[in-house]
Amino acid sequence: MRRGLTIFVAFTVLMALVPFVADNYVVRLCTFLCMYSALALSWNVIGGYAGYPSFSTAGFFGLGAYAGALVQNTGMSPVLSWLVATVVVAVFAASLGRAILRMKGHYFAIGSLAIVEVLRLVASSWASLTGGGDGLNVRILEGGPDFIGRVFLFAMMAMMVLAFVVTVVVDRTRLGFGLRCIKQNEDAADMVGIDVTSYKTAAFTLSAMFCGTVGAIYASWVAYIDPSDAFSTLLSLKVPVMTLLGGPGTVLGPVVGAWIFVILEEMIWAQFLELNRAILGLVIVLLIFTLPGGLLGLQMPSWNWRALIGLRDRVPEAR
Amino acid sequence: MDVLQILVNGLLLGALYACIAVGFSLVWGVLNVINMLHGSFIILGGYLAFFAWRDLGLHPLVSLVGIAALLFAIGWSLQWGLINRIIARPVLTTLTLTFGLDMIVYNFMTLAFTATPRRVALDLGVLNISDVVVPVDRIVAMVLAFALTGLLFLVLRSSTLGRAIVAVRMDRDAAALMGIRVDRIYAITFGLGALMAGACGSLLAVVYPVTTMMADQFLGKAFVVCVIGGLGSVPGALAGGLALGLIESVSGHLVGPQHAMTIGFSLMILLLMTRPTGLLGTQGYE
Numbered sequence: 001m002r003r004g005l006t007i008f009v010a011f012t013v014l015m016a017l018v019p020f021v022a023d024n025y026v027v028r029l030c031t032f033l034c035m036y037s038a039l040a041l042s043w044n045v046i047g048g049y050a051g052y053p054s055f056s057t058a059g060f061f062g063l064g065a066y067a068g069a070l071v072q073n074t075g076m077s078p079v080l081s082w083l084v085a086t087v088v089v090a091v092f093a094a095s096l097g098r099a100i101l102r103m104k105g106h107y108f109a110i111g112s113l114a115i116v117e118v119l120r121l122v123a124s125s126w127a128s129l130t131g132g133g134d135g136l137n138v139r140i141l142e143g144g145p146d147f148i149g150r151v152f153l154f155a156m157m158a159m160m161v162l163a164f165v166v167t168v169v170v171d172r173t174r175l176g177f178g179l180r181c182i183k184q185n186e187d188a189a190d191m192v193g194i195d196v197t198s199y200k201t202a203a204f205t206l207s208a209m210f211c212g213t214v215g216a217i218y219a220s221w222v223a224y225i226d227p228s229d230a231f232s233t234l235l236s237l238k239v240p241v242m243t244l245l246g247g248p249g250t251v252l253g254p255v256v257g258a259w260i261f262v263i264l265e266e267m268i269w270a271q272f273l274e275l276n277r278a279i280l281g282l283v284i285v286l287l288i289f290t291l292p293g294g295l296l297g298l299q300m301p302s303w304n305w306r307a308l309i310g311l312r313d314r315v316p317e318a319r
Numbered sequence: 320m321d322v323l324q325i326l327v328n329g330l331l332l333g334a335l336y337a338c339i340a341v342g343f344s345l346v347w348g349v350l351n352v353i354n355m356l357h358g359s360f361i362i363l364g365g366y367l368a369f370f371a372w373r374d375l376g377l378h379p380l381v382s383l384v385g386i387a388a389l390l391f392a393i394g395w396s397l398q399w400g401l402i403n404r405i406i407a408r409p410v411l412t413t414l415t416l417t418f419g420l421d422m423i424v425y426n427f428m429t430l431a432f433t434a435t436p437r438r439v440a441l442d443l444g445v446l447n448i449s450d451v452v453v454p455v456d457r458i459v460a461m462v463l464a465f466a467l468t469g470l471l472f473l474v475l476r477s478s479t480l481g482r483a484i485v486a487v488r489m490d491r492d493a494a495a496l497m498g499i500r501v502d503r504i505y506a507i508t509f510g511l512g513a514l515m516a517g518a519c520g521s522l523l524a525v526v527y528p529v530t531t532m533m534a535d536q537f538l539g540k541a542f543v544v545c546v547i548g549g550l551g552s553v554p555g556a557l558a559g560g561l562a563l564g565l566i567e568s569v570s571g572h573l574v575g576p577q578h579a580m581t582i583g584f585s586l587m588i589l590l591l592m593t594r595p596t597g598l599l600g601t602q603g604y605e
Contacts, residue, residue: 053411099592106353106410110542111591114584117539121581233535237418240411274430281422288405288416 004252008164011259012049015157019150027149031221033262034156035214039235040242040254041163042210046203047240048248049176051183052101054204055236056112059119060211061218061228064089066130069138069225078141082155082216089212090205097201097208106187113236120231135226138219152221159217160255163210167251170206171267179203180249241284247294256295331457332464333564335523337538338464340544341471341556342515348551349488349508352402352451353410355417358538359424360390360513364520365529366428369437379439379521380463381575382554394513399506406505421534429531436528450522460522467518472553484508488551539580543587 018030039057046054068085072078100111123130131134141148170176178199181189190196219225238261246257268279343357364386371382397420405412443455473483486494487504495501521535523529540563548559563583570581 047411053409053414055414062603080385102590103591106347106351107546107591109353109410109414110546111588114539114542114588114591118581118584118588121578121584125577125581204480237415243414244411245414275426278423278426281426284415284419285401288412288419289401292408292412 004250005168006125006227008252012157012161013310020133021144024145027153029262029266030266031149031153031156032266033259034153034160035218036239036242036258036262037255038156038210038214039239040246040258041160041167042207042214043239044167044243044248044250044254045170045179046077046121046200046207048243048250048254049170049179049183050200050203050205052200053105053109053240054112054207055109055152055233055240056115056208057211057239058231058236059112059116060089060093060208061215061235062123062225062227062232063114063119064215065204065219065225065230066136066214067212069136069219070129072220073136078220082213082220085216086209089215090209093208093212094201094205097204098197101197101204106133113233116231116233116236120227123227123231130227135224135229136219137205138223138225140223141220144232148221152217155217155221156214159210159214160194164251164255166206166210167254170203175199175202183249241287244294245287245291247296250296252296253294253296260295296307321450325572326565327451327453329565329568330561331453331461331564332568333561334461334464334468334538335519335526335560336544336563337560338468338515338519338522340541340548340560342512342519343538343541344545344548344550344552344556345471345484345515346509347510347545349484350398350402350406350505351410351507352406352413352417354509354512355414355538356397356421356424357516357541358534358536359421359531360394360516361520361523361537362529362531362534363424363428364390364517365524366432366437366520367517368521368524369439369529370432372439376510379441379525382552383463383518383521386521387514390517391510391514393510395506395510397513398509399502402509403502403505425531427535432531434531436530437524438528439524441525456525460526463522464519467515467522468553468557471515475553480507481569484511520593536580539584543583546587546590582587 015030015034039061043054043057046052054128064085068081068157071081071084076084096115100108103111124133127134132172141151143151170179174190178189178194181192181194182196182199186196190288215230219230242257242261243254244257245261246255247253264283265276265280268276268283272279342360343354346352346354346357366383367386367389368379368456371377371385372379375382386464401420402413402416405416441456441457446453446455448459473481475485483494483499483504484507486497486499487508491501520529542554544559544563546559547562548555548557555581566586567579567583570582574582
């Protein structure tokens with residue numbers, strides 16, 4: 001845990017220095033790293049801790065993107081519009097959560113996928129508000145590409161750090177304990193006095209909120225959204241895959257998974273323009289067969305670097 | 320538009336939806352796997368029917384048999400070689416695996432066939448009975464869709480293989496104790512699901528232009544039909560398919576065709592919340 005925190009802080013600090021040394025391409029890549037880390041961390045709350053296979057990430061992401069974009073286009077400041085989008089998504093998820101979380105397993109998976117479909121269809125057919133299939137232009141911030149690049153890198157980074165802090169808090173409080181109980185045996189958790197419905201709804205809403213904020217920031221960043229981009233089923237699948245890659249139900253897992261996945265995806269895109277989807281699919285298939293518990297679930301030989309450099313022998317900590 | 324015409328349209332659509340969903344429902348009910356490949360299997364069937372018709376001059380009714388056999392082989396091998404190995408893992412894993420496989424199939428389909436909409440234009444003319452206008456090719460597709468669904472029902476109902484599949488659906492462990500090789504049944508069932516998808520795809524190509532972009536759409540329809548009708552039973556899929564066809568036809572007329580799908584999905588979420596086993600479903604197959 002302590003080592004995980006150190007790694008996370010070190011990488012965050014390194015990334016914060018990026019805009020001062022690297023070009024805009026690297027800044028953009030780092031912004032994506034932070035964005036997917038935040039999404040994977042937020043998915044982890046409902047998918048990793050509570051064990052509910054939610055595929056509605058793209059639904060809340062898109063809802064946040066549209067809410068933020070529409071509010072921002074009325075002339076409100078971006079930060080305020082991101083907050084409004086967060087509230088909208090939180091209210092939506094909380095009211096939906098009680099009903100949809102009654103389902104389990106496959107039914108929940110299908111139900112959560114259907115939310116994305118419904119929201120996308122609404123966004124494409126409600127043309128008077130959302131611009132329909134033509135998409136929606138968002139006002140571009142002033143200050144030039146360098147400045148904008150930095151603003152959004154730091155905004156996404158703030159979301160990643162916030163999501164990380166929330167995960168640590170959830171991990172160590174009653175909520176995390178309750179969610180782990182629900183994952184292992186929901187009926188038993190109910191029996192010993194855990195308010196299962198409230199816990200699940202809280203996890204679902206918390207998870208959705210982050211997706212909403214990230215979506216709103218994304219909309220301001222790319223300055224143009226359309227239904228198929230904002231509500232993409234691929235996003236709903238990619239985020240759980242990132243968490244699976246890193247290690248679901250752990251604090252650092254989603255971040256590690258997101259970083260590896262985004263960099264891998266970037267390399268695949270650069271190398272194989274026509275086959276990128278197939279290769280990404282192949283990566284997913286291989287991941288499932290070779291890394292069932294994620295990278296952090298691997299039993300690594302515990303590195304004793306102090307002994308390696310001859311400082312002193314260390315007795316392994318009792319777990 | 321005439322009420323009768325709307326009902327007829329709904330029926331024609333519903334028969335195809337039932338055929339789309341029946342294989343998906345079978346796989347979900349027996350294997351407990353949400354098969355994200357289903358949409359791509361349908362499109363693959365449609366494209367193969369088109370190219371067999373254009374390049375080889377084969378009538379879709381002839382190529383249907385070959386396509387069904389090929390899709391069965393593909394489905395069987397995927398299940399036997401890959402999915403069987405992780406069949407006991409949680410839904411997140413199985414769903415993600417089929418999605419990963421779907422990305423591969425989808426990519427190669429787009430490369431091989433391009434995304435151009437293709438249709439087997441048979442030009443069979445139009446049937447006109449007292450103001451109700453029906454293209455004949457749609458009637459042919461509907462009859463065949465019913466026939467295929469009925470055939471699957473008969474296989475499940477009265478063959479040894481079908482009884483074994485139903486037994487595995489009811490209780491896997493008990494079926495294994497009775498001497499049924501569960502892993503083989505899984506592979507055959509997945510193959511049957513792919514077979515139905517491929518056959519249905521070649522029927523769809525006669526009626527609509529198919530393109531790879533539509534794979535998601537058909538998969539979505541299969542979800543909705545399964546939830547409306549309930550899982551793992553042929554009559555359930557048939558009822559769900561006809562219901563969805565009629566709902567889309569009526570709502571398309573009342574509020575505009577662009578909202579028909581939204582209404583279908585909203586209905587599905589509503590049903591999931593209130594009656595997750597579907598209208599004809601049985602309790603206990605989660």
